[in-house]
Amino acid sequence: MLRLRAQVFNDIRQFFSARAVLEVETPLLSYSSITDPQLDFFTTDYCLPPLQHTLFLQTSPEFAMKRLLAAGSGSIYQICKAFRNGEAGRFHNPEFTLLEWYRVGFKLPQLMDEIAELLGVLFNGHRALNPTQRFSYQEIFRSYTGLNPLEFSYQDYCAYAQNNHKPEAVSICGYDHALWLDFIFSHNVQPQLGKNAVCMVYGYPACQSSLARINEYNSQITDRVEVFINGIELGNGYYELTDPKEQCRRFDEEIAIRQIRKRPASVKGKHLIAALEAGLPECSGIAIGLDRLLMLLANSASIDDVLNFPIQRA
């Protein structure tokens, strides 16, 4: 396993080096945090007597890397640790390894080509994959459930839950469209995706946009892509939002949701907003969970098998 990890890192570095994408390093500790209501961060105390500051461990290197992009770095990649509090399970460890990269000038389809090429290189010699599949969120959601993910119909969604032995979905999700999509997608769609193949799902509904740009032709969807193999979520990418006003608005919205749900308060990334104001070049980027990738390469059932010291033994 040690060798497999080293081999994968090496293959990634060769892949990007051949494409003149620069390897970078950014801080794991930051004065600001994400605002995403679905993520919990770790905090730590920075003591510099008489001063004391709260610092956050990054949940992904996205903000720092975007600051580099705005400063004119060109295309960059990074292999680093990321931390998400409270996430532990067969596919989650609170500390995990990410590969994140940004391609200046790429739109989503080009990024998707590159994802397929990289995964092809990494799986080569370990496991033969079936041809890569690409589906729009709407088409894949509809084909497995018969529901339209872009239009929220409370009746249809409830009826679907009842008919699929998931009546609890009604009380969990209520009238929250995004929550319904999370529920149904993760229970009834995702497990079917990418049978021994890379499966990319793009065009997420606008209510699940996060840091993606709204599609220029259809305002109901965003330029966001997710990558799956054997039903395992490997990565999430965007045609990146470059509008500082829109970004600021989404941050404020998420902070408000965090307050309502009484989640730990986050500190808005001032530097990121400043970077967007200075001008983030048109770019696309994605983060891939390398531990899960190793699970697939090694055919492991649990993330603990590919970590030297999972959290219980950290």
Add this chain to the structure above:
Amino acid sequence: MASYSTNEFKAGLKVMLDNDPCAIIENEFVKPGKGQAFNRVKIRNLKTGRVIERTFKSGDSLEGADVVDVAMQYLYNDGQFRHFMVPDTFEQYQCDEKAVGEASNLWNDAPLSVSPANFVELAIVETDPGVRGDTSGGGGKPATLETGAVVRVPLFVQQGEVIKVDTRTGEYISRVKE
């Protein structure tokens, strides 16, 4: 009774679900990178024995079920109920056939299910006399135990001897030296 959050759901934990006591079998954490976290839980209803799958929003909690494991001695079967006794207090419980078979639990002071110890030592009250020279290999003969159960034992085992029996298979294991 304490309540348990989805993070504390472990195999074997007893909780109340839809007013029935249930035991957690399996708990899987499901979380899209950019979405709501869920726990998909396999759970056994201890009253009906049925296994169901149920999804919870991560962080939700369930009331613990007041289910206790009690070691008891089997007394007799009256045709309808089987009777058990707690050896320390001499308290007696009766339970119907449905409850006998699974793990032994008490809920609201009513027996929910009974599981025998894996191995029990019982005396043979009746069996045919053995023949000298027989070994443990080969045929065997039926032997009636003090509880009334009949198991096959090797020919050399005598009436009055105590033997060890595996209750999961109903098979003879060995003789027990007194």
